[in-house]
Amino acid sequence: MTRTLKLALLITGAGAVLGLAVNTISPHRIPFIAPLKAASLPTDFIQLADARQLWQSGAAFFLDARAPADYKAGHIAGAYNLPAENFDAHYPEIATMLTTDAVIVTYCDGMECDLSHYLIVRLRALGYRNVHIIQNGWTAWRQASLATATGAKP
Amino acid sequence: MKKINFILRLVVGGVFVTAGAVKIWDPGSFANDVANYRLLPNMLVNLVTIILPAVEVLAGGLLMAGVWKKPSALLIAGLMAVFLAGIIQAVLRHLDIRCGCFSTIEARRVGFTTLAEDFGLFCAAAWLAFWYKG
Numbered sequence: 001m002t003r004t005l006k007l008a009l010l011i012t013g014a015g016a017v018l019g020l021a022v023n024t025i026s027p028h029r030i031p032f033i034a035p036l037k038a039a040s041l042p043t044d045f046i047q048l049a050d051a052r053q054l055w056q057s058g059a060a061f062f063l064d065a066r067a068p069a070d071y072k073a074g075h076i077a078g079a080y081n082l083p084a085e086n087f088d089a090h091y092p093e094i095a096t097m098l099t100t101d102a103v104i105v106t107y108c109d110g111m112e113c114d115l116s117h118y119l120i121v122r123l124r125a126l127g128y129r130n131v132h133i134i135q136n137g138w139t140a141w142r143q144a145s146l147a148t149a150t151g152a153k154p
Numbered sequence: 155m156k157k158i159n160f161i162l163r164l165v166v167g168g169v170f171v172t173a174g175a176v177k178i179w180d181p182g183s184f185a186n187d188v189a190n191y192r193l194l195p196n197m198l199v200n201l202v203t204i205i206l207p208a209v210e211v212l213a214g215g216l217l218m219a220g221v222w223k224k225p226s227a228l229l230i231a232g233l234m235a236v237f238l239a240g241i242i243q244a245v246l247r248h249l250d251i252r253c254g255c256f257s258t259i260e261a262r263r264v265g266f267t268t269l270a271e272d273f274g275l276f277c278a279a280a281w282l283a284f285w286y287k288g
Contacts, residue, residue, distance in 0.1 A: 004283075007225030008232070011216065015209030019178070023204045028180040034200040067183045069258035085182050110190035110251055139250050 028085075040117045046132035048140050051105050055146070060103040063094070065115035066138070068152070075138070076107065077147035078154050084108075084115040087122050100127040107137020159286050163217050163227075166278050170214025170230055177207035177257040187254025191240050192247075209233070217282070227282035234276035241269055 023029045046054075054060035055078070062079035064071045071081040082094050098104070104123060108115035113136070120131040134140060142148065177184045185203040188194065194202060210233070216226040237255075244251060244264045252261060253268045262268060 004224045004228055007222050008229040011213055011222070011226060011229050012209055015212045016205045018212060019205040019208030022178055022208060023181065026179055026181075028182060030181050030185055030200050030203065032200060032204065034185070034196055036196065066186075067180075067258060070183060070261075073258070073261040108186070110186060112189035112192060113186050115186070143250065 040114075040120075040133060044117070044120060044131075044133050045135050046105060048134060048144060051132070051134045051137075052144070052146060054103060054105060060105045061098060063104060063106045063119065064138075065106050065108045065119040066113075070109065072150065072152050074142075074148055074150050075154075076141050077149040079107075080154050081152075082106075082119060084118040084122070087119070091122075098128070101130060102128065104128060104131045105134060106131065107134040107141070109136070109138035111136050159282065162278050162282060163220070163223065166227070166230060166275060166282065167214040167216075167218030169275060170210045171218065172214075173256050174207040174210030174212075174214060176259050177203075178211060180258075181207070184254055184257040187252055187257065190249070190251040190254075191244055192249065193240060193243065206233075223286075224283055227279050227286075228284075231276060231279035231283050234272055234279055238269070238272050238276060241272060245269070 020032070023032070051060075055062065055076070062076050063082045064075045064079045065082065065084040066075075067083050067085065068081055071083075075081070080094055080097070082090050104120075106116040106119045106123075116133040116137065120133060123131050181200075181203045184207070185200055188203050189196070189199050209229070213226045213229045213233070216222050217230065241253070241264045245266075249264070251264055253264050255262070255268065255272075
């Protein structure tokens with residue numbers, strides 16, 4: 001049994017080396033140590049009820065900050081995908097639909113998700129003044145049984 | 155019996171290779187899933203995200219290939235125990251989060267289906283690690 005345990009540890013060690021190596025060469029690599037969580041201001045957040053009203057009136061532009069695969073699997077109906085991790089590649093397409101005073105509502109998924117935060121930081125730097133986050137957006141939206149859609153299109 | 159063990163090895167190993175492979179190349183979404191479990195300090199989230207899929211691929215691959223069968227089955231059983239604990243605490247804390255088991259290729263949330271599946275995998279791996287002779 002001791003030998004089995006030792007070999008199991010060896011596999012774990014080899015796996016760790018392999019993982020670190022793959023992450024060094026992958027174009028999608030992430031930093032080994034996550035940077036400190038970015039802090040959103042309380043004023044950045046919009047209540048779900050308010051977001052819902054904006055959605056119903058069509059007065060706001062909804063942006064999904066998650067990866068395209070997550071967006072495809074399900075998103076807020078009418079929301080466009082602007083992945084925070086690949087902002088520069090996707091922004092030009094979205095930019096043509098926006099003016100700097102547009103009301104923008106962003107979201108991602110989970111209480112620990114900070115993709116929407118990165119999105120509004122980038123958007124603010126580009127001059128957009130009216131940007132908001134729905135906290136735990138995708139889950140909150142689903143739990144409230146609001147309109148959703150699947151596929152690569154809004 | 156030999157045949158059953160062989161099939162068990164292929165299934166358990168195959169699930170691990172698949173689960174690891176879909177997460178290893180594009181860890182961004184998986185990192186978000188790991189963080190949403192609210193178990194690890196922020197500092198460790200990325201390291202676990204980077205290392206875990208590679209360990210899964212390696213252990214699954216070895217089990218399928220029939221090399222170091224017992225050690226790889228033991229490692230897989232250990233990992234399944236950790237995943238089970240993670241899901242149980244998420245369910246108990248009423249966290250409505252994506253399982254992240256296969257990262258972005260499935261949108262399933264944690265719940266009793268994922269629990270049952272993981273328990274099945276845990277039993278299969280534990281059988282191969284402890285009771286299987288050969």
